[in-house]
Amino acid sequence: MSLTLYIHPLASFCHKVLIGLYENDTPFDARIVDFSDPVSAASHVDRWPVGKVPVLHDSATGRVVPETSIIIEYLQQHYPGPVQLLPTDAGQLLEVRLWDRFCDLHVSVPMQKIVTDRIRPEGANDPHGVAEAHAAIEIAYQMIEGQLHGKKWAAGDDFTMADCSALPALFFASIVHPFRDDQEQLAAYLDRLLQRPSIERVIAEAQPYFKFFPYQEAMPKRFLEAAE
Template sequence: MSLILYFHPLASYCHKVLIPLYENGTVFTPEIVDLMDAESSAELFAIWPVGKFPVIKDTDRNLVVPETSIIIEYLDQFHAGPIRFIPEDPNEARNVRLWDRFFDLYVSTPMQKIVGDRLRAQDTTDDYGVIEARVNLDGAYDMLESQLAGKQWAAGDAFSMADCSAAPALFYAECVHPFTPKYPIMAAYFDRLMSRPSVKRVLEEAKPYFQYFPFNEAIPARFL
């Protein structure tokens, strides 16, 4: 197997890359990395000194590919399967990239701010930052309720990189700042995402690690 994926089953950005790998049945070697363990993370830091996952190493091409959107584009180009995650049409591709970035920057980022704050010592919490993150999530939800109206998937009729980004972002966002009671169009889209076999597999593999998620008590029962 030429592809090695350095990842952790609980990490949302790792979910984003696992989804397209599972969608196309791409063969790869999984390497779970524990960033708290120097021995476990040594190889990751050796190939990508930034030390963030996921990272893919293509041994056939002697190439290291970091960053989720870049990894998915690389898979599309060099390990293509039945599903293409970035359309060939440049206008459609730009739209997919836009909503991919939207979910990463305007859903995942504030969601992770809230999660990260819960991990802080009580005297170092950032209450204002958490309030700001929740306001930002509300703004993102408002935009998504409009964007998703009349669409099967985030960028149109085809499952794409934007949906790979959306699935983990919305899964964890629902735990820290729920959207389902107020946003029915988002909620229906979320159900379609969660019913996707690749997403189900990712969450099933993450389940043993849910206990370590700081908002584990808020994970919907249907995923436990």
């Protein structure tokens, strides 16, 4: 097995790449980076000095591949499977990349701002920044709601990298900033995502760690109950 993916099981960006791997049944070895362990953390910084996860290592080529969208594109180029997560049509590819980046930057990033603010040391909270993050997520929800009209998946009829990005973004964001009642397309889309086998697997593997999520009390009980 030449592929090793370095992850943290509660990290939303790791879930994005795991969905891509499971969609195509791509063989790989998952290794957890324990950032509380100086040895594990230092080894990962040696691997990728930015110190973020996920990072893919391909022993067959000697490549270290960081950044979620780049990892998924690398997998499609070098380890293709039956599910084409990046379309060959140039126009459709731009649409997929747009909504992939949109979910990462305009849903996941502000969601993480809200989550990490809860675990900051006393006196170091950023209420203004958190309010800005909530406002940013609400705008993103409205835009995704409009994008989804007439579509099964984020960029059209086919499941793509944009949907790999959307699931962890919306799953965690919907906990810290719930959908409004009139955002029916958004809620139905998240339900469709959660029923997809690759995503069911990712959620099942993450469930034992959901008890450590800083907004655990707001997480739907069905996910916490399965983890007990």
